[in-house]
Amino acid sequence: MQDMDPGFVPPPYREVLLTYHDGSVRKVYVTDREEPYPDGHLIVSRTNCDGILTHANAAFVEMSGYTREELIGQPHCILRHPDMPKAAFADLWACVQRGEQWHGYVKNLRKDGGHYWVYASVIPNVRDGVAVGYTSVRRKPSRARIAEAEAAYRDLD
Amino acid sequence: MDDTLQFTVSPDFPPDRLSGWFVFNTWLQRQLGCSVHLEMYDGFSAQRAAVADGHVDLIYANPFDATELVRHRGFVPVARPQGKSDEVVIISRASSAQDAIEALQPGVRVACTTDPDVRQIGLILLEPANLTPADLTLIDTDKHLLSAKQLLKGEADVAFLLADAYDGFSKLLREQTQVLVRSAIRDIHHALLAGPRLTARAAELQQKLVAMGDSATDRQLLGELDFPAWEALETEDVEFMIDVIDTLRAGA
Incomplete structure (x- = not known):
């Protein structure tokens, strides 16, 4: 995955090197700006078994700040925010690879370095008994739940 | 059971579309060359009971009921209303x-x-x-x-x-x-589904429904249902919608 382009990120921002589960590294640029989650929207996406995006609905595209063309074919972790603990994603992948559902609060990184909080649910897509990918739906969490998640994630790696 | 096919519409349809569905039923009879009875149930429980008793051959189902019908009752996807999603x-x-x-x-x-x-x-x-x-x-x-x-x-x-x-x-x-x-979800929608007695003619029906968009008269008929055309609905389209619905249910 390519490094983020700081040309799209309004200063001030901080530069962070993110290391993913496969050992690859990406330079990201992060601001403190939170993008408000629009009322009523549900963000829907689908990946293949390798976590590569194959579908993104309009809300996904809008909130990410990328174009659909920039998203499809990219790893879902293009949205990974450095404030999210690795343990949360390790738990997500372990769950869905066992064929189970996963739910959790996630801080996502936008193309412009901002972020937005979601409550995410992920399930495996099973066809003829075989997982062929994963579907995720995210919705607007309450501020109380976001505050709890922020506190919990600060205590994790 | 006689040869009349039983058609029904999810009870959540807007009341001002009632006559449109009866006109559509007449169109269906002409196209399929057989008798089709349109039964409008008063509520979801009555309609589900009819499905369970095998009294439904064709249904314009809401997305959550479509999940049950496709996964557990042998219904197959036929078409969806173009440009309409359930919000x-x-x-x-x-x-x-x-x-x-x-x-x-x-x-x-x-x-x-x-x-x-x-x-x-x-x-x-x-x-x-x-x-x-x-x-x-x-x-x-x-x-x-x-x-x-x-x-x-x-x-x-x-x-x-x-x-x-x-x-x-x-x-x-x-x-x-x-x-x-x-809401602004866009990815879930109503679906026209064929039951076990109509499965063999589902592809033929799908073709005729999709072709409605090519005829000015038929487009006028569909206008009464508040959508411009039918789009073919394939099994994988419904499977994806079911995945989205399962995800919504799972996160509740």
Whole structure:
């Protein structure tokens, strides 16, 4: 995955090197700006078994700040925010690879370095008994739940 | 059982589309060359009982019922209405101080049909207020109009409605209410499904339905149903919608 382009990120921002589960590294640029989650929207996406995006609905595209063309074919972790603990994603992948559902609060990184909080649910897509990918739906969490998640994630790696 | 095919429409259809569905049924009879009976059930429970008893051969189903019909009752996808998705509104009385989702408090009384997609999506739309089903008093109704009436009588604080049904209400009724939130999901929609007695003719029916968009007369007929054309619906399209619905249910 390519490094983020700081040309799209309004200063001030901080530069962070993110290391993913496969050992690859990406330079990201992060601001403190939170993008408000629009009322009523549900963000829907689908990946293949390798976590590569194959579908993104309009809300996904809008909130990410990328174009659909920039998203499809990219790893879902293009949205990974450095404030999210690795343990949360390790738990997500372990769950869905066992064929189970996963739910959790996630801080996502936008193309412009901002972020937005979601409550995410992920399930495996099973066809003829075989997982062929994963579907995720995210919705607007309450501020109380976001505050709890922020506190919990600060205590994790 | 006689040879007449049994057709039904999800009871959440807007009432002003009733005559359109009967005209569509006549079109179906001509195209299939057999007798088709359109049965409009009063509510979801009556319709589900008819499905369970094998009395439905063709159904315009809401997305949550489509999940059950395709996964467990041997129905196959035929078509979907072009450009239409299932969205939900949450409304309160126009005079109510409860004028935003975040203003709702535990104990709120919610009028809602037993329409499973409306209920599920409505509950999700309340999450930003930190409300869970345990915080609500749900008042069951059989029709979206009855949900609105519960609201206007003061017996409910908010109502969950299919957005299409709300938009079809009279101007007077809409002016007595305010929309707190309108969903924007886009990925779930109603679907026309063929039951086991019609499966062998599903591909033929799909072809005829998709071709309706090419005929000015047929487009006028579809206009009465409030969509411009039918789109072919394949198994994988429905499987994806089912995955989305399962994800919504799983996260509730």
